[in-house]
Amino acid sequence: MDASERTAPGVKSATRTVELLDFFARQGGMYSLTEIQQELGYPKSSLYALLRTLVQLGWVETDPTGTLYRIGMRALLVGASYIDGDPVVGMAHETLDWLAEVTGETVHFGRLDDHDVVYLSSRPSRHNLRPVIRVGRRVPTHSTSLGKALLADHPDPALPKKLERQTERTITDHDGLRAELRRIRERGHAIDREENTPGVCCFGVALRLQRPARDAISVSIPAIRLNEVREREISALLLQARERIEYAAYHLIHP
Amino acid sequence: MDASERTAPGVKSATRTVELLDFFARQGGMYSLTEIQQELGYPKSSLYALLRTLVQLGWVETDPTGTLYRIGMRALLVGASYIDGDPVVGMAHETLDWLAEVTGETVHFGRLDDHDVVYLSSRPSRHNLRPVIRVGRRVPTHSTSLGKALLADHPDPALPKKLERQTERTITDHDGLRAELRRIRERGHAIDREENTPGVCCFGVALRLQRPARDAISVSIPAIRLNEVREREISALLLQARERIEYAAYHLIHP
DNA sequence: AGCCAGTGTTCGCATATATGAACAAGACCT
DNA sequence: AGGTCTTGTTCATATATGCGAACACTGGCT
Known part of the structure; x- marks a missing residue:
């Protein structure tokens, strides 16, 4: 004691x-x-x-x-059941399908856990033949769009002591990350430009189902296929997807 | 002691x-x-x-x-890693993709565990919009094509004490099941005609990577979409898929 | 062959845990 | 309010487990 x-x-x-x-x-x-x-x-x-x-x-x-x-x-058996039993993942299901459909890209649903984001659900891109099992995998908060979106939503986010370098573009200093989180709040969504995986860019938003947010969704795109038009298109669809999920959640709580 | x-x-x-x-x-x-x-x-x-x-x-x-x-x-995290680390599942990956592609139907990879079969990998059918997470789920041996294919491959299969009824077509007596296993050995593949899930028929074969076999693959089809021609087509493709996987395994062992 | 280093396995005692019973805290009656 | 359930929580001690050290195997080396 x-x-x-x-x-x-x-x-x-x-x-x-x-x-x-x-x-x-x-x-x-x-x-x-x-x-x-x-x-x-x-x-x-x-x-x-x-x-x-x-x-x-x-x-x-x-x-x-x-x-x-x-x-x-x-x-x-154990892993699958966490997801099956989760109401938020269940609600997001249709919207994730929709988002994957309209973007044609890889879509992820992630949840904050300590300094990581855990993938709870994902949809493979139409270009990616092999639907790799990513559910259950953990990725760092500071180098991913999911993670940064969630940190940005928190009034006083607990940043990891050391920001591990994942690629040459990873933000590895606390001041830089805080500035980035400010930009994300202004912009409305998070962007990861090859900060976690070379050649892959992601767009992410936090779901405002509780404060601070715990869940987020993202769209991943090969950097090669990215341009300004596509970027605007993706972020618009992402925000739309968020609306849908939040709407569904609202109506689940207030029937 | x-x-x-x-x-x-x-x-x-x-x-x-x-x-x-x-x-x-x-x-x-x-x-x-x-x-x-x-x-x-x-x-x-x-x-x-x-x-x-x-x-x-x-x-x-x-x-x-x-x-x-x-x-x-x-x-x-734990569940996903079992699958990621399994060489057989890894080898079967491409073939499962192929089988799902050419049949357009739901494809499963299962492994025997006691009196159940555990789904280790699956591909959703083209008709099924929602890719339900079935990995990790357990199904009985006696009422599924995967299970019956595996039992049929065993020289002296340990049948469960009680064969639980799943649908009105489930084989629930030991003699009936033994006769069914004999038919499967003669025919070369197992068929489940709505014995586990109403409206769903499955075709399954055991992978002969070790004796007795522990792994099997199957194709599931809505009963409505089934006819004699389709049935022959599916079983032919299934057997082809088995060849592919066994071939890949052989060349992995003898490089 | 004999030695040596490394690994898996067993065993008896010191230590941590499992347990029933007692206590606290609500919820729901009347 | 008061009483009576039900459920969560704490505590002391009997009991099971964790531990180091000894043992048994194996394979490689000289």
């Missing part, structure tokens, strides 16, 4: 369980006991017991030799 | 952690402490500590009052 209690996050073994799952999720691939041990720093024997338990439950799988571990199938 | 050790699945608190996540995933929605307590049967106080721990870690979220719990955003 004293101030030194920062080391007590609760049930230790539950914490480790999800940290382990998180590790697998971040890294992907298969790892040996010692590799995981080195990464997470738990004692070998504790980790061993934990892994065996999770293997037995199907949340972790091993290779035939039983010595390499990876995430198991039971973990799959 | 004696025979009565059936009650010791390992680290208790880890088991409960994933059981809790599983509960949220299955049920969706928000639940109070007592509701969860009644469902899972853990002592109130233990559950309380567990929930608080997971809330603090972002794996469980509460409503503003802090009294209703639901699954948290961090759980999202």
Whole structure:
């Protein structure tokens, strides 16, 4: 109960369980006991017991030799259900379809979590043959249109300590980012000009369903296909999409 | 170590952690402490500590009052990574795209897990506007083409004790199912004629990447759009898709 | 062959957690 | 208001778990 209690996050073994799952999720691939041990720093024997338990439950799988571990199938179900159960994602569904349809570009729905934005829903662009699963992926706030739109909506946004460089155009200083957020508030939408991924520009707006906003939508475009006309077109459609979702939300709350 | 050790699945608190996540995933929605307590049967106080721990870690979220719990955003990431890290799903990707393209129908990739098949990847049909997230969902083996194809490939398949009725056409007796599996082996592919979902027929084949097979692919069609010609067409394309995937797998193993 | 380094596995004790019972806080009656 | 449920929260102790150290295997090296 004293101030030194920062080391007590609760049930230790539950914490480790999800940290382990998180590790697998971040890294992907298969790892040996010692590799995981080195990464997470738990004692070998504790980790061993934990892994065996999770293997037995199907949340972790091993290779035939039983010595390499990876995430198991039971973990799959969990992710999908967060999205299925979310009313906002549900409401936005049709509008995201529409936005993808009229722009022909990749559309994302993202939610703020700490200093990241988590993709909750997305529509592949018509040009992108392969519909990559991006749901559940995390991207930084400071280098993405989704993230910057959400930061700009916050009266006193908590910026990450260090703004990690993603590309040569990433804004990496706090003053620059604050100036950018001001521009976004004036302009009404956020733009990411290859600040997170080379060759990709994004336009994003925060959904004002609660203050400060937690959800945002964006349209991503290959930089090559971008020009002033297209830019105006995209931002207009994006704002229209926001209206639609906010309208739907309003009528859900006040039937 | 004696025979009565059936009650010791390992680290208790880890088991409960994933059981809790599983509960949220299955049920969706928000639940109070007592509701969860009644469902899972853990002592109130233990559950309380567990929930608080997971809330603090972002794996469980509460409503503003802090009294209703639901699954948290961090759980999202985990599911996606299972699929991203799987070599077979990766290999099948292009072929699934192709199969969806040439049939115009919904295509699924599924993997056996106990008495269920888990969807690992899917392509929406051209007629189905809304690309529903089905990845991670579980369907029974005995009432789906994916499941029956996988059972048929097994020399001595472990049939579920009780074959749950899904529709009026579901095969619910073991003898009937065994006969059906024999027919599938003779025919070369599995058919589900509205046995799992009214109005939906599916064609499925197991991928022979290991024996017994663990993965399968299927094409789903609205029963209305089905006729003998289309049926032959679909099964031919399905078998072709299987060849492609098996071919790709072979060349991945023997470069 | 024998050694060595690295890895997975087991075991007994110190420590953290699980638990039932008691307490607090509302909600809903009458 | 007062009483009576129901539900969330805290606490002390029995109990399960975490831990270091020892053991067992394996493969590579000399």
